[in-house]
Amino acid sequence: RRTYQNYKRRKDEEYVIAEVLFDLRISRKYRGYRFIYDGLLALLKDESLLYNIYKGLYVNLGVKYKLDLNVIERDIRTIKYITWRNHKDTYLFKGYTQAPCNGIFMDILLYEVQRRLREDSLA
Numbered sequence: 001r002r003t004y005q006n007y008k009r010r011k012d013e014e015y016v017i018a019e020v021l022f023d024l025r026i027s028r029k030y031r032g033y034r035f036i037y038d039g040l041l042a043l044l045k046d047e048s049l050l051y052n053i054y055k056g057l058y059v060n061l062g063v064k065y066k067l068d069l070n071v072i073e074r075d076i077r078t079i080k081y082i083t084w085r086n087h088k089d090t091y092l093f094k095g096y097t098q099a100p101c102n103g104i105f106m107d108i109l110l111y112e113v114q115r116r117l118r119e120d121s122l123a
Contacts, residue, residue, distance in 0.1 A: 013044055016116045020109060024083050024092075032075030035061050036109065039076075043110045050110075053103040073102060080105040 017040045026033060039057050043049055049056035058069040065072070084099040092108050093100075100108065 013041065013113070013117065016113050016120070017041065020112050020116065024087060024109075026079055026083060030075070030079050030082075032072075032077075032079045034065070035072050035076055036079060036106070038064065039106060040109055040113055043106065044113065047110070050103055050107055053106065057106070076102050076105070 017037055021033065021037065026036065028034075039061060042057060042060055049060065054069065054073070058072050061067075061072050062069045080102060081099050083105075084093060084096070087093060088096065092112060099105075
């Protein structure tokens with residue numbers, strides 16, 4: 001007999017990242033969507049990329065997409081401002097009176113992805 005439980009699958013990292021971005025209304029229409037998505041995948045594997053985001057994360061993304069680091073930084077910054085403006089009252093941005101820097105924004109998103117992955121593994 002087929003039930004909902006048979007179809008329920010454990011969420012993987014890529015699914016959870018897409019879910020977090022969707023919940024924050026970050027759509028694929030933004031050029032920076034891919035940078036944030038791939039950046040979060042890289043950060044799940046190596047959080048030390050956040051220590052110096054420009055020479056760490058941006059370099060990895062720049063090599064992958066063959067783009068200048070300033071383009072990557074600007075596109076992430078655009079999404080950050082839009083997201084902060086729409087969600088500044090949520091628990092993710094609690095305590096921020098203005099939009100955080102890109103590194104902190106990526107760290108906030110990483111925290112949310114990790115929280116959901118932990119939550120799913122406990123269920």
